[in-house]
Amino acid sequence: MGQQKLATNSIQTGFDKALSHPTIVLSIVQQYCSISYMTTSLHWLSLIISLPTQNATARMRIWRALKSSGCGVLRDGVYLLPEIESAGSILHKQAQEVMQAGGSAYVLKLSSTSPEQDITFRTLFDRTNEYAALKQEIDELRATFESQSIPTSRRSLQRLSRDFAALSGIDFFPGPAQDQTSTALAQATAEFSALSNPDEPTPATGKIKRLNKEKHQNRIWATRKRLWVDRMASAWLIKRFIDQNAKFLWLDKPGNCPKNASGFDFDGATFTHVGSMVTFEVLMHSFSLETDPALARLAATVHFLDVGGIPVAEAAGLEMILKGTKERCLDDDMLLNDASTLFDDLYAAYTNEEKPHGQ
Structure with a gap:
């Protein structure tokens, strides 16, 4: 039957027919719908719900959940999402909520019938x-x-x-x-x-140069003393992933950095903030470490604690522990040693979470 058109009717009649045909796609535009066999790739998922009018609490709870999920509203009781990975679980979860509240709910796959309709659907998600x-x-x-x-x-x-x-x-x-x-x-x-933080480096501009870590072995690495998150994490990254024989120099002033040292996290340093990236992220990209998913998660945590941005759930806990570590340690060498254990543990936890199930 391919693309054979089966019916065109009012939207309510279309819903009734669609719900009795599990193999069809429901395409909705304004007050009409067309129903066709699924022969083209699908782009949308729709949730069609009906709730008892007397259950105002459930109606409000479900409406808020759908709104926070970014659903578009085609009409009262008809919600739309692009067919992305999370859309199905979002809509099916709310469908279960509706049915538990005594209503009816259906999740259907939709495809646009024309480019114009596709644009109409997209406008529902204009932010x-x-x-x-x-x-x-x-x-x-x-x-x-x-x-x-x-x-x-x-x-x-x-x-x-x-x-x-x-x-x-x-x-x-x-x-x-x-x-x-x-x-x-x-x-x-x-x-x-x-x-x-007036001593924090001003972000540089330009591209990050890719480097060979074999040419950065047995070096002196220098940064500002009184370490905090980005410098602690960067020193840990250097020692664990770049130069295992690294020696660190803690500077009173960035201008005191020796010419034979690799400076990091200060204005004019070899490795410092670039664009929106903090020094830890710049080091990762410089030495092609960004493909490590556990390091990428750690980078997001360091970024948030250093300059803000997208919140990370475990950031507050790490910050509190590092504050305590800094208060307890007598100097930056001791601080880096103890903080490195924390970063080792966090990296191990991230690595374990990133493993496929069953491994």
């Missing part, structure tokens, strides 16, 4: 206005950095970072609005970092 509102909040926060206390600004920046991460997570068709908001957030983060 431009939400990004604009978030960017305005970011710009307003930047204007208050010098008048607000550092803790207040930090909390506000962390909240906006969480909001951006949540919005990006449901932005299935990212475009310029996401890029502009991301840039504004990165600028705000850099400005706040410069105010709260």
Whole structure:
């Protein structure tokens, strides 16, 4: 039967017929639907629900869950998501919630019947206005950095970072609005970092040069003394993955860095912040370590603790432990030694989580 058109009717009649045919695709546009056999690749998933009107609590709970998942609304009780990996589990979970609340629910695969309809569906996921509102909040926060206390600004920046991460997570068709908001957030983060940590390096520009670690063995590596997260983690990365015989020099001032030393995490250093990347990430990319999924997760944690950005669940716990370690240790050598054990443990945990099940 291929692409043979079976029926065109009102949307409710179309639903009734679709639900009695498990092998068909339901394509909805405005007030009409066309039903065709599945012969083309599918691009959308739809959840069709009906809930008892008296169950207001369940209706609100399910509506909020669908909204937070980024579902588009075709009409009352009809929700849409692009056919991405997580869409099926999201919609099936809410379908179960609906049925447990005494309603009916169906998850159907849809394909657009025309390019125009595809555009119509995509407009349901336009996040431009939400990004604009978030960017305005970011710009307003930047204007208050010098008048607000550092803790207040930090909390506000962390909240906006969480909001951006949540919005990006449901932005299935990212475009310029996401890029502009991301840039504004990165600028705000850099400005706040410069105010709260005046010794932090200014991000360099340009591409990161790929290096051969065999040519960086038995070196002296130098950075600013009184180590904190990025420098601790970078020194650990150097010792564990780049130069196992590395010797470290802790500088009173970056200008005191010897010419024969490889400097890191200060202005003018060989390895320092580049663009939105912190020094740990730059070292990873310089020596082609970014393909290690456990290191990539550790990099996200270090990035968040150093300059903010997308929140990481375990970051707060690591930060608290490192603060205690720093208070206890008498000097930077002792601090790096003890902190390295923590990074070893976190790397091992990430590695274990990244293993395929059964290994």
